Amino acid sequence: MAASITVMELGFVQECEPWRLRSPQFPSKVGGRPAWLGEEGLPGPERLQCGVCKKPLAFLLQVYAPCTGSFHRTLYLFACRDPACHRAGENRSYKVFRNQLPRKNETYSYGPPPDSPPPGEDPASFQLKCGLQLCRVCGCLGPKSCSRCHKANYCDRLHQLIDWRAQHKVVCAQEADVRGVEAADHGFLFPEYELVTEPEELDCDTSLTDDSTMSQMDVESMSSNVPSNLESSLDDLKLNEDDLTAMAKHESEDDKAFSRFKKRISVEPEQVLRYCRGGDPLWISLQNVPAENDIPNCECGAKRAFEFQVMPQLLNHLKVDSLQESIDWGVLAVYTCAANCNAETCYVEEFLWKQDVSVDTM
Ligand SMILES: [Zn+2]
Numbered sequence: 283m284a285a286s287i288t289v290m291e292l293g294f295v296q297e298c299e300p301w302r303l304r305s306p307q308f309p310s311k312v313g314g315r316p317a318w319l320g321e322e323g324l325p326g327p328e329r330l331q332c333g334v335c336k337k338p339l340a341f342l343l344q345v346y347a348p349c350t351g352s353f354h355r356t357l358y359l360f361a362c363r364d365p366a367c368h369r370a371g372e373n374r375s376y377k378v379f380r381n382q383l384p385r386k387n388e389t390y391s392y393g394p395p396p397d398s399p400p401p402g403e404d405p406a407s408f409q410l411k412c413g414l415q416l417c418r419v420c421g422c423l424g425p426k427s428c429s430r431c432h433k434a435n436y437c438d439r440l441h442q443l444i445d446w447r448a449q450h451k452v453v454c455a456q457e458a459d460v461r462g463v464e465a466a467d468h469g470f471l472f473p474e475y476e477l478v479t480e481p482e483e484l485d486c487d488t489s490l491t492d493d494s495t496m497s498q499m500d501v502e503s504m505s506s507n508v509p510s511n512l513e514s515s516l517d518d519l520k521l522n523e524d525d526l527t528a529m530a531k532h533e534s535e536d537d538k539a540f541s542r543f544k545k546r547i548s549v550e551p552e553q554v555l556r557y558c559r560g561g562d563p564l565w566i567s568l569q570n571v572p573a574e575n576d577i578p579n580c581e582c583g584a585k586r587a588f589e590f591q592v593m594p595q596l597l598n599h600l601k602v603d604s605l606q607e608s609i610d611w612g613v614l615a616v617y618t619c620a621a622n623c624n625a626e627t628c629y630v631e632e633f634l635w636k637q638d639v640s641v642d643t644m
């Protein structure tokens with residue numbers, strides 16, 4: 283991994299015409315409803331539940347990231363909307379999926395995507411080309427439908443209830459065909475943006491390799507300075523001094539990690555994403571950095587490698603701040619199958635590691 287010089291791509295949010303963020307454009311985007319790539323094997327409601335509260339997850343972002351062997355390839359990240367599910371050390375409130383399609387497929391044209399909005403397309407379409415119905419709230423598979431009109435679909439009873447109150451009660455009573463009606467604002471989706479990327483340009487004193495080597499060294503030096511209980515026969519005063527020294531060192535090492543994080547992003551402070559398949563994440567802290575065996579292998583048996591990280595700056599664009607608890611993270615690092623195993627007729631689940639902003643660095 284460290285041997286090859288790979289360029290980090292930085293991601294930024296940008297306002298964009300909605301049609302450019304729909305499936306035929308193969309977008310990278312934040313918020314709104316997912317722009318599904320393949321129509322086969324979409325994750326159903328049971329795979330899109332929050333691991334903590336079991337409620338449906340909200341679509342956070344997707345990255346279009348073709349690679350050798352995959353003409354089309356998109357990664358999807360979902361997150362729970364409930365701040366209570368985002369406690370420190372908790373990553374079950376996130377899910378990541380990977381899907382791929384060959385260039386020649388039954389859903390999209392072989393040539394480049396159209397450069398103008400599709401004529402007469404229904405902007406409120408909740409139906410895939412293949413006929414599958416999507417939930418009117420979250421845009422994920424909607425196997426349940428309104429028992430009265432059978433024209434409004436939902437992933438879950440909870441979303442049916444939200445939509446009933448916001449819109450469907452009226453539309454259903456009017457016996458209008460809800461499929462031609464634009465969806466209500468349920469306050470469930472994150473604001474929608476295009477995600478544009480550009481290569482990271484580094485100051486000459488912040489080289490890529492330096493940075494990652496240093497952070498690894500820091501992690502090692504930190505663990506070798508953890509006070510050991512084996513020396514408990516030493517007198518208490520001596521031990522306390524050792525403890526204090528170790529703690530002070532730990533704190534200053536962590537400050538250093540945070541300074542390095544800030545310095546590295548200061549060149550492009552608006553970055554919300556860092557993408558580099560097989561590269562190294564930029565950690566915000568030395569605490570809670572995953573060891574190699576903290577990253578589970580893909581279900582195919584291959585190792586997973588780092589592919590991208592979501593930066594805390596994205597939170598500024600999501601309107602999730604509240605006076606009480608709010609959704610928060612330091613780094614969301616996504617690891618994907620290094621073998622890029624087959625995901626052409628299914629959505630393969632990948633792995634996310636969350637690093638919190640430690641209290642003492644902020
Ligand atoms: Zn939850």
Ligand SMILES: [Zn+2]
Nearest residue numbers: 417420437441
């Ligand atoms: Zn839903």
Ligand SMILES: [Zn+2]
Nearest residue numbers: 428430431454
């Ligand atoms: Zn109805």
Ligand SMILES: [Zn+2]
Nearest residue numbers: 580582619623
């Ligand atoms: Zn795999």
